[in-house]
Amino acid sequence: MRKLTYANAINEAMVVAMKKSKNVITFGLGVPDPKGVFGTTIGLQEKFGKERVFDMPTSENAMTGVGIGASLNGLRPVMVHQRVDFFLLALDQLFNNAAKWRFMFGGKNSVPITVRLVVGHGWGQGPTHSQNLHSIFSHIPGLKVVLPTSAYDAKGMLLSSIFDDDPVIFLEHRWLHNLESKVPEGDYRVPLGKAKLVKKGNDITIVSLSYMSVEAMHAIEELSKIGISCDLVDLRSTSPLDWRTIKKSISKTGRLLVVDSASESFSVASEVIAKSSLECHKNMRCAPFRLAIKDAPAPTSFGLTKKYYISSIEIFDAVLKMLNKPKINSQKIFKKDYPHDIPGDWFKGPF
Numbered sequence: 290m291r292k293l294t295y296a297n298a299i300n301e302a303m304v305v306a307m308k309k310s311k312n313v314i315t316f317g318l319g320v321p322d323p324k325g326v327f328g329t330t331i332g333l334q335e336k337f338g339k340e341r342v343f344d345m346p347t348s349e350n351a352m353t354g355v356g357i358g359a360s361l362n363g364l365r366p367v368m369v370h371q372r373v374d375f376f377l378l379a380l381d382q383l384f385n386n387a388a389k390w391r392f393m394f395g396g397k398n399s400v401p402i403t404v405r406l407v408v409g410h411g412w413g414q415g416p417t418h419s420q421n422l423h424s425i426f427s428h429i430p431g432l433k434v435v436l437p438t439s440a441y442d443a444k445g446m447l448l449s450s451i452f453d454d455d456p457v458i459f460l461e462h463r464w465l466h467n468l469e470s471k472v473p474e475g476d477y478r479v480p481l482g483k484a485k486l487v488k489k490g491n492d493i494t495i496v497s498l499s500y501m502s503v504e505a506m507h508a509i510e511e512l513s514k515i516g517i518s519c520d521l522v523d524l525r526s527t528s529p530l531d532w533r534t535i536k537k538s539i540s541k542t543g544r545l546l547v548v549d550s551a552s553e554s555f556s557v558a559s560e561v562i563a564k565s566s567l568e569c570h571k572n573m574r575c576a577p578f579r580l581a582i583k584d585a586p587a588p589t590s591f592g593l594t595k596k597y598y599i600s601s602i603e604i605f606d607a608v609l610k611m612l613n614k615p616k617i618n619s620q621k622i623f624k625k626d627y628p629h630d631i632p633g634d635w636f637k638g639p640f
Contacts, residue, residue: 290473296328296466298440299405302447303330303367305476307337310365313451314341316352317369317405326369327407327466353379353404357387360400365451373406373460374417387456388431399454403447408550409463409500410598411630415589421551421582423498424560426458427528433457433481434528436499440470442525445479453481462500462550464632484531486538490518493544493608496535496561498524500632501548507601511622512608519608527557535561536569543574544611548604553581580607595629 293301306313315333317326321344325331334342345352349370356366370376376383387400410419426434433455437443443461450457487502488509497505502523509519520538524530539545545565549558558579565577580599588594602619609616627634 290471292469293440293444293472294328294466295440295443295461295468295470298444298472299329299447299461300325300331300333301472302444302451303333304336306365306367306448306451307333307341309476310452311341312363313365313367314359315367315369316343316345316356317371318345318347318375319371320344320369326371327461327463329405329461329466330369349376349378350382353382354386356402357382357390357400360387360402360456361390361398365401365403367403367405367451369405371407372418373408373422374420376404376406383432383456384429388429390431391455392431400456401452401454403450403453403457403459405447405459405461407461407463410587410594411464411632411636413589413591413630414587416586419587423458423460423527424551424556427557431455432528433526434460435481435526436460436462437479437525438465438499438502438523440468440472442479442485444472445477446481446525448476449478449481452478457481460499464500464636465503467636468503479525482526482529482531484534485523485525486520486534487523488519488521490520491542492517492519493546493611494520494522494535494538494542495546495548495604495608496522496524496558497548498527498557499550501550501599503632504599504601505548505604507623508604508608511601511605515614515617517608517612517614524557530557530561532564532568535565539565539569540572543572545569545573545577546604546607546611547577547579548599549579549581550599551582552584553579554584556581575611578607578611580604591628591630600629
């Protein structure tokens, strides 16, 4: 099977969806730009015309209202924001209109809008350009929230989102756009609300999401070299959450580590640990643990970011501690030949 980058997989999903239905449109800041929102919208306007693919003014709340109105009248809009931070101006439309509509009108109408939001940090993005806000969206009944990690899931979940009859928040970490995986051609769907067991093991369950699943895989590879095997549950969706997969894993391993890219208080990690503690406490062999960002705005400087974000180092160290294993010099194991504020030497941007 051919390989595609995460960005190309999203682009291909858009092409498939727009060919399948003339009701699918896409708009947002920079959508027809030559760089095409990290490469995800390149060529769409040329293929489908300016009436279906277009830029928008910097009026986030108003344009989200336009998208909701279009949804109520039979279209399936895909609205794109290059930063989740920019979309905060549209929360009134999202929370009070899109998320509530089906409930308030007795299920007679729905709002099938997909909102693509880019998250992530690096290169001095700072406190207003690098927030991870999936827990906020997950708190709102009526919204579906998805965070695909692989290119395969990005294409399949975007197609599922577009043709879902409810509003979907589709979150893309900017450090994933250049990562490759095997992606089938044509139309296929990955169900929303279903986690993926990426790795099987017996010693501990690691629950993670989005780019944190990549860091978890790096840690798991090194842990396997010292005889520690891990279940890795990639959530893929935070609303709804796939509790069945999480519980099944905990019942096998008896240990739970949750890795989140958001601030730790009131996070998805907190919710996973809370519910697991309530419903799986008989299976727990030790106290669950969470790894998340400290409750402080993201720093901009190169020096401060080094201790702020979660990486494979912290995951590796946490697993050893939970298993009562001797501490190992993880800094040496995960030594990198590139700066800490990029995911690899292959990363060339854009911002």
